[in-house]
Amino acid sequence: xxxxxxxxxxxxxxxxxxxxxxxxxxxxxxxxxxxxxxxxxxxxxxxxxxxxxxxxxxxxxxxxxxxxxxxxxxxxxxxxxxxxxxxxxxxxxxxxxxxxxxxxxxxxxxxxxxxxxxxxxxxxxxxxxxxxxxxxxxxxxxxxxxxxxxxxxxxxxxxxxxxxxxxxxxxxxxxxxxxxxxxxxxxxxxxxxxxxxxxxxxxxxxxxxxxxxxxxxxxxxxxxxxxxxxxxxxxxxxxxxxxxxxxxxxxxxxxxxxxxxxxxxxxxxxxxxxxxxxxxxxxxxxxxxxxxxxxxxxxxxxxxxxxxxxxxxxxxxxxxxxxxxxxxxxxxxxxxxxxxxxxxxxxxxxxxxxxxxxxxxxxxxxxxxxxxxxxxxxxxxxxxxxxxxxxxxxxxxxxxxxxxxxxxxxxxxxxxxxxxxxxxxxxxxxxxxxxxxxxxxxxxxxxxxxxxxxxxx
Ligand SMILES: NC(=O)c1ccc[n+]([C@@H]2O[C@H](COP(=O)([O-])OP(=O)(O)OC[C@H]3O[C@@H](n4cnc5c(N)ncnc54)[C@H](O)[C@@H]3O)[C@@H](O)[C@H]2O)c1
Numbered sequence: 381x382x383x384x385x386x387x388x389x390x391x392x393x394x395x396x397x398x399x400x401x402x403x404x405x406x407x408x409x410x411x412x413x414x415x416x417x418x419x420x421x422x423x424x425x426x427x428x429x430x431x432x433x434x435x436x437x438x439x440x441x442x443x444x445x446x447x448x449x450x451x452x453x454x455x456x457x458x459x460x461x462x463x464x465x466x467x468x469x470x471x472x473x474x475x476x477x478x479x480x481x482x483x484x485x486x487x488x489x490x491x492x493x494x495x496x497x498x499x500x501x502x503x504x505x506x507x508x509x510x511x512x513x514x515x516x517x518x519x520x521x522x523x524x525x526x527x528x529x530x531x532x533x534x535x536x537x538x539x540x541x542x543x544x545x546x547x548x549x550x551x552x553x554x555x556x557x558x559x560x561x562x563x564x565x566x567x568x569x570x571x572x573x574x575x576x577x578x579x580x581x582x583x584x585x586x587x588x589x590x591x592x593x594x595x596x597x598x599x600x601x602x603x604x605x606x607x608x609x610x611x612x613x614x615x616x617x618x619x620x621x622x623x624x625x626x627x628x629x630x631x632x633x634x635x636x637x638x639x640x641x642x643x644x645x646x647x648x649x650x651x652x653x654x655x656x657x658x659x660x661x662x663x664x665x666x667x668x669x670x671x672x673x674x675x676x677x678x679x680x681x682x683x684x685x686x687x688x689x690x691x692x693x694x695x696x697x698x699x700x701x702x703x704x705x706x707x708x709x710x711x712x713x714x715x716x717x718x719x720x721x722x723x724x725x726x727x728x729x730x731x732x733x734x735x736x737x738x739x740x741x742x743x744x745x746x747x748x749x750x751x752x753x754x755x756x757x758x759x760x761x762x763x764x765x766x767x768x769x770x771x772x773x774x775x776x777x778x779x780x781x782x783x784x785x786x787x788x789x790x791x792x793x794x795x796x797x798x799x800x801x802x803x804x805x806x807x808x809x810x811x812x813x814x815x816x817x818x819x820x821x822x823x824x825x826x827x828x829x830x831x832x833x834x835x836x837x
């Protein structure tokens with residue numbers, strides 16, 4: 381079916397095509413967020429095709445193997461929609477897009493080594509759309525972008541072939557993704573989402589489409605740039621607040637104050653929102669989102685000094701982790717050089733299998749530069765190689781050979797480790813950067829303990 385048969389600017393036509401399940405969906409970028417998005421559309425009965433440049437991923441999907449094993453709930457949906465042939469994948473955008481009415485872009489928006497946001501995937505997809513998009517289609521950008529990116533860039537790139545004119549024969553909007561890896565199904569069925577179109581009519585159309593697929597509140601924004609500003613504001617709020625408590629924790633350590641006790645008590649106040657200090661902020665969102673807003677500030681000749689400072693603090697916390705460890709080594713008159721250090725957790729956050737921009741990488745490198753032999757234990761990566769190190773399979777097997785254990789990620793599994801098992805280490809140095817060990821609990825075991833932000837105890 382050609383996209384030109386359905387006018388995505390006609391609310392009644394769209395409604396009918398949803399009800400008859402004839403509206404054709406194409407999701408470009410079927411990674412961590414795009415694949416669950418595509419599966420949600422397919423599950424609602426809409427014929428959906430996923431496009432990705434990753435040939436292996438496309439092959440895996442088309443051979444019926446679900447690639448996101450750590451995303452609860454989606455494997456069943458995947459098996460169902462593959463069996464019912466409502467979903468398939470391709471590497472060929474030029475085949476998938478012309479036959480689609482709705483094109484969702486869930487492409488990566490990373491940053492380069494100078495922390496400059498990289499929108500090349502979106503720009504290249506938009507370029508392709510300018511050649512192959514059928515007239516009267518609707519494009520929705522789900523990727524995280526800077527305010528103004530739709531209005532200033534996407535529209536002109538898609539229009540450049542001269543075939544398509546915005547608001548006349550092609551339409552665009554946004555619905556920024558806000559799901560957390562590891563709980564995407566939960567988030568897609570519970571968290572409100574922001575929507576905005578290039579005009580109010582398009583916003584209404586996006587609303588009925590998303591209402592059809594996602595049983596959540598859809599918050600209508602006045603325009604695309606405001607929706608993207610909200611998305612970035614919410615994440616940067618977290619980045620800044622983590623920096624705030626991390627900086628405080630550095631001072632509280634010196635004062636002998638336990639930051640966790642401060643925060644737990646502070647949250648009794650009705651308008652305090654708790655954030656925790658730690659060994660750094662990673663992942664595909666928070667650090668990048670701060671740099672996206674800093675990029676917007678540069679473009680607009682503005683200064684966002686709080687975000688700038690926050691980033692500096694968060695980027696300093698991995699070094700502080702190494703300092704705490706060095707201090708513990710000094711206490712027992714041992715050198716880090718040639719020592720055996722075990723990193724507990726390499727994911728950027730608890731309970732997910734994701735090492736993007738994880739502070740663990742910097743911490744590992746620092747220890748290696750100091751001459752330590754670094755080992756890694758993380759149940760999500762058992763036996764695979766991460767940051768050039770083969771991840772241990774069994775914690776008990778390795779503990780007795782270690783001089784120090786450094787908890788970098790607060791996985792739930794680590795909360796269950798018996799404190800007494802750390803006492804069996806060659807040198808019982810335990811560094812907790814995520815506040816999961818109660819300092820009092822180590823006392824009876826003669827463990828040399830440092831808790832990030834925990835002060836003396
Ligand atoms: N992962 C998260 O936690 C999260 C949460 C909210 C928002 N986001 C945002 O969602 C967007 C997508 O993130 P993700 O985590 O799903 O990324 P991802 O890297 O997991 O997936 C992106 C996919 O796009 C594919 N791709 C890259 N260039 C392509 C191209 N030109 N054409 C077709 N496919 C291409 C990649 O092969 C990959 O499979 C980003 O803007 C990100 O900031 C991510």
